[in-house]
Amino acid sequence: MDCEKFDQHVMDALYDELDELTHAAMKRHMDSCGRCASAFAGLRAARDAGPLPLEEPSEELEARILDAVEVAQKKTPFRRKALRALAWAGSHAMRPQLAMAALFVLVIGSSLLLLRPKTGVAPVRVTEWGQPASVHQEPPSVPAPAALATPTEEGDARRLAEAKAGEPPRTMVEATKDTAKEKSARAAADPEDSASAALREAQALQRKSGCAAAVGKLDEVGARYPGTPAAHAAMWEAARCYEAAGETEKARELLLALRAAKGYGDRAEQVLAGLETNVGRSQAKNAIPMASRPAAAAPPRRAAPSAKPAAPPRADDAQEPAQAAPADAVMGR
Amino acid sequence: MVPISREEVTDEALMMRFQGGDRAAFAGLVRRHKTPIYNFILRQVRGPAIAEDLVQDVFVKIVQSASDFKHEARFTTWAYAIARNVSIDHLRKMSLRRHPSLDQGSGDGGDGPTLGERTADPAPQAAVDRVAIGAEMGQLIVRAVEGLPHEQREVFLLREIGHVPFKDIAQIVGVPENTVKSRMRYALERLQEALSEYEDYARALR
Numbered sequence: 001m002d003c004e005k006f007d008q009h010v011m012d013a014l015y016d017e018l019d020e021l022t023h024a025a026m027k028r029h030m031d032s033c034g035r036c037a038s039a040f041a042g043l044r045a046a047r048d049a050g051p052l053p054l055e056e057p058s059e060e061l062e063a064r065i066l067d068a069v070e071v072a073q074k075k076t077p078f079r080r081k082a083l084r085a086l087a088w089a090g091s092h093a094m095r096p097q098l099a100m101a102a103l104f105v106l107v108i109g110s111s112l113l114l115l116r117p118k119t120g121v122a123p124v125r126v127t128e129w130g131q132p133a134s135v136h137q138e139p140p141s142v143p144a145p146a147a148l149a150t151p152t153e154e155g156d157a158r159r160l161a162e163a164k165a166g167e168p169p170r171t172m173v174e175a176t177k178d179t180a181k182e183k184s185a186r187a188a189a190d191p192e193d194s195a196s197a198a199l200r201e202a203q204a205l206q207r208k209s210g211c212a213a214a215v216g217k218l219d220e221v222g223a224r225y226p227g228t229p230a231a232h233a234a235m236w237e238a239a240r241c242y243e244a245a246g247e248t249e250k251a252r253e254l255l256l257a258l259r260a261a262k263g264y265g266d267r268a269e270q271v272l273a274g275l276e277t278n279v280g281r282s283q284a285k286n287a288i289p290m291a292s293r294p295a296a297a298a299p300p301r302r303a304a305p306s307a308k309p310a311a312p313p314r315a316d317d318a319q320e321p322a323q324a325a326p327a328d329a330v331m332g333r
Numbered sequence: 334m335v336p337i338s339r340e341e342v343t344d345e346a347l348m349m350r351f352q353g354g355d356r357a358a359f360a361g362l363v364r365r366h367k368t369p370i371y372n373f374i375l376r377q378v379r380g381p382a383i384a385e386d387l388v389q390d391v392f393v394k395i396v397q398s399a400s401d402f403k404h405e406a407r408f409t410t411w412a413y414a415i416a417r418n419v420s421i422d423h424l425r426k427m428s429l430r431r432h433p434s435l436d437q438g439s440g441d442g443g444d445g446p447t448l449g450e451r452t453a454d455p456a457p458q459a460a461v462d463r464v465a466i467g468a469e470m471g472q473l474i475v476r477a478v479e480g481l482p483h484e485q486r487e488v489f490l491l492r493e494i495g496h497v498p499f500k501d502i503a504q505i506v507g508v509p510e511n512t513v514k515s516r517m518r519y520a521l522e523r524l525q526e527a528l529s530e531y532e533d534y535a536r537a538l539r
Contacts, residue, residue: 008514045525057384065367065392069393072393
């Protein structure tokens with residue numbers, strides 16, 4: 001240690017704020033350096049000469065202070081009180097037992113959270129990948145053999161159901177594998193299945209409550225499962241319903257859309273042509289009895305006219321199984 | 334001054350208890366620190382009455398900002414920082430009102446001897462009695478301290494009365510630690526000079 005270093009540490013040494021090692025080095029330096037030794041001795045003498053004598057304040061100072069503090073505390077603003085409470089709570093929160101308990105709860109809780117979702121994740125993921133696949137040339141990727149089997153069954157089931165008209169039959173329920181859970185799972189896995197299921201529902205409604213009640217449902221099926229055969233069948237039915245109800249615009253829209261669909265092109269064209277002439281006539285006559293319209297504009301197969309808009313599909317199905325053929329044929333694919 | 338055993342409960346523990354609403358803990362802190370804080374202020378302002386008022390202000394401020402006190406902080410460092418602010422505020426107000434402080438020169442231009450220099454009588458003529466030498470020496474030290482420039486005096490008082498470590502003094506005063514140490518050294522050297530003069534005088538008396 002040199003004199004410069006000594007000067008840096010001399011106050012620390014005087015007030016015992018020095019580590020032992022440096023203190024020893026200073027002592028060694030003072031043994032060899034007279035200037036530093038006498039400087040230290042002088043400072044030490046000044047320090048030891050007598051600590052600054054303390055004067056006592058008046059007796060009542062303490063009471064005065066406590067009174068003043070009490071007054072100040074009553075005026076303590078809410079913010080400060082809140083902060084004080086927070087500081088107190090903080091001082092408790094820092095206690096090790098509480099910290100350990102918090103840590104324990106955190107560890108257990110987080111591990112539970114991490115474990116739980118694993119059970120439900122896998123099927124959902126399959127659903128998401130399966131959905132956007134193309135409908136027309138969709139590969140039978142969904143593994144369930146039941147799902148593969150259903151389309152073929154469905155044709156029969158549908159015919160049976162239609163024959164029994166109205167009761168949402170057991171066969172149908174069996175065909176769709178019964179439970180709602182399975183249904184929804186399959187609906188997600190195979191849009192075609194759910195489309196035909198929805199179509200059947202809509203058709204059942206049509207038979208039960210008539211065209212007017214079912215048309216919304218049919219429309220919905222057409223919109224929700226675009227491109228599926230069931231959707232085409234639904235659109236076809238809906239178009240017929242609209243036509244029967246006199247809402248030619250809506251019917252035209254659907255038919256125009258159907259023109260591009262496989263198996264419906266010609267029929268749609270014919271009905272469209274019929275509509276055009278109908279519109280012309282209605283403009284001329286203003287009103288035409290519904291029954292006469294299909295006669296003029298009917299497509300060859302769907303000639304059966306009816307006074308009740310609800311009746312035709314059922315009558316058609318019963319008398320002309322061929323009418324259902326296109327839809328079934330497509331679905332059976 | 335009644336000695337208080339610091340081993341019982343630390344200031345910091347008392348402060349934490351007070352933060353939790355324990356008023357008795359605060360009374361303990363007042364009892365412990367009122368005299369040193371009073372002396373710290375007394376050596377910087379004029380008159381015991383003012384010093385007592387300021388001590389009261391210091392403790393009120395301690396209560397008001399108790400929530401700011403962190404449990405890892407040193408109570409004395411924190412309390413003396415408040416005391417220093419209170420005395421500086423007071424001195425500033427006094428200087429605005431043109432009251433003479435210990436550092437202010439007495440002449441019209443402020444170039445005469447300061448009050449501190451005048452009170453630090455280098456040759457105490459009165460009460461020259463061997464019996465009174467101890468008391469005289471105390472008075473001499475007080476006068477020498479009061480004669481110090483303000484920067485040196487506050488460092489000296491913080492270290493000697495408040496027992497605040499140099500590192501914390503640097504924090505309170507807002508200067509580097511080495512500056513604090515050199516101020517302390519100058520203060521001690523001034524004290525040393527005053528003492529040697531007094532020793533010469535006392536020796537002459539024997």
